[in-house]
Each structure stands twice: as structure tokens, then as C-alpha cells.
Amino acid sequence: MRLFIAIPLPDAVKNYMEELQGNLHGSMSFPKKEAMHLTLFFIGDFDDVELIKNKLKSINHEPFSLTTDAVGVLGSTHFLRIVYLALKDSSELKNLVTAIEKTLPVKKDKPFFPHLTLARIKYLSEDERTVLKNTIQQINKNNQTIPFSVDSIILYSSELQKSGAVHTALETYMLK
Template structure:
């Protein structure tokens, strides 16, 4: 099964704001369904049911406190001149808190042989771009300081991703709740 560890965007005001933003940004790209918006703390790829169980046990050992992030700013990977993904970032403190949580995830999964192929960069993918669409620097620069609202981080989830012709279908395998 194809899996990843994520933090879901659950604030409906934030999701609606992002949906409006997606509608108003005139680029030739596929918007991500607001119900599927998340931070990927670590992509695990294809793992067996048995490994999945070990991942669940490892994730349950993570202790973290609830924190709040401010979703703000937009950008593109690898760069706005040749975008493949358009993303929303975070405020500095929220970004640091997410990086710290991603490190905790990586540390408990490392003994299982599951390591990140790239360093974690706090972002939510809001568009996937299949075809070359050209330079979108101007469109993004006009919105680079946009504020999308606040999101509480109160849990991390192990998610299963089933790829279909109409896009991925995500389902929850496990949820680890922040300590109070």
C-alpha cells in the first residue's frame, strides 16, 4: 500500500479561503480538492501491511503538544518559471514547529528503514501541474504575502493513498493525537 504521514487541514475557513484562491488564480493546472489538503511530514511510498503495523506502533510513541500555524505565502516547486506544484507556506514559528514534528516522525521511522528522500519543507500543495504552463512568477508575486488563516495542529495521521484516474483517494490508517 502507498502511504505517507500527514497533518490535515481541518479549518473550514482556511479550506474555503484556499478554494477561492484556487478559483481566482488563472493558471492551467489541476487544483487539489480542499478536503485533501495536508502537510506531508514524510512520504513512505509502497509498504506492506506488516510494515504498516510497525509504522503505526512507531508513530504512537511520538509525543508532541498542540500548536498553531499561520498559512501564508505562495510559491512553486521547482521554481515559478517551470512550475510542477503550486504551494502555500507557513509563518516562521509554525514552520519551525512543523519541521520539529517531521524530525520526530523521521526519527521513529528510521529504525524501520524508512527515511526521507529529501528534507521536509513546510508547504501544502494546492495545484499539480502536468503540462508546461510557462512562467507564473508574476501571478505568484502578486500573492506572495497572502494570509490564508490559522490552523491548529492537534494530530498526525498515517494515510493510505490509492491512485485513480480522477486523482488520489486518501484514507486514514492511524491518528496520533497531541498530548494536552
């Protein structure tokens, strides 16, 4: 089963993300509102779901707050991949991710980069890349930040389908 751990997002953040998506144009796919989340740890294919569930029960972390930040792009100059909404730096978030990493029997191959995916870019011409760059600059000039509380994490399964990934919440863990 394909698994990942994420923070659920409040409607205020999801609504803002949808508003930002409305400014993005070109060959892109957009996560649906109900699928928006902050991925903390992508486990990948792992058969022993009960082991992961039990390990996550041992996470001891207090609730905390996060704040959205600017819009950015991941990828190289000619091959842009993701348009994202950044988060302001948070030691609490880093500590939570470290606790998860230490608890799980799976190791990450990439360092944690906190972001909220606004769009996955399929292909953009040079002109479309220029338009995207200008759009992001304009969005960031009028940057709106949204603080939100984090009081739980969720273990999700992710099933890849032609219409996109379908995420199912398997278990919720309250921070305390």
C-alpha cells in the same frame, strides 16, 4: 500499501486554499478540498502497516499552532511543478517532523519543505508562466495569513487512480 503522514487542515485554511485556486489558470490540477493536508512524511510503498501504526503511537509531542504565509512555486524556471501556500517558520513543526523521522524505519530522500499544495502544473507556455508569476505577486501583495491549531497527525494510505490519488485515513494520533 502507499503511505504518508499528514496534518489535517481546518476548514478556514481549506476555504482560503480554494479561494486562491480560483485565481489560478492554465493546465493545472487542483487537490479537492477533502484531500487537502500538510504532508509531514511520505513513506511510500510499505507492507507492514501495523509496524508504522505502532511506531507512531510512541510520538510524544504537544499541540502547537501554525500560520499560513505567501504563495510560491516549486520547480525550475521553465518547468514549474507545484503552486503552494507556504507556512511561517515553526520550530514545533520541525521538531514534530524530526520525531517522526527518528521513529520510523524508513528514511527520507528529500529534506522536509512545509507547504500546502494549491495546484499541480501540467504544462504552461511562456505567456502562461508570466501570467502565473503576476497572479502570485498580486496574491502576495494582499497576503492573508491564517493561524490554525495542530492537535493531531494522521496516517493515510494513498491509492493512485485515473482521477487522482484517493487518500484514506488509517489512524489518527492526538498530540498531547
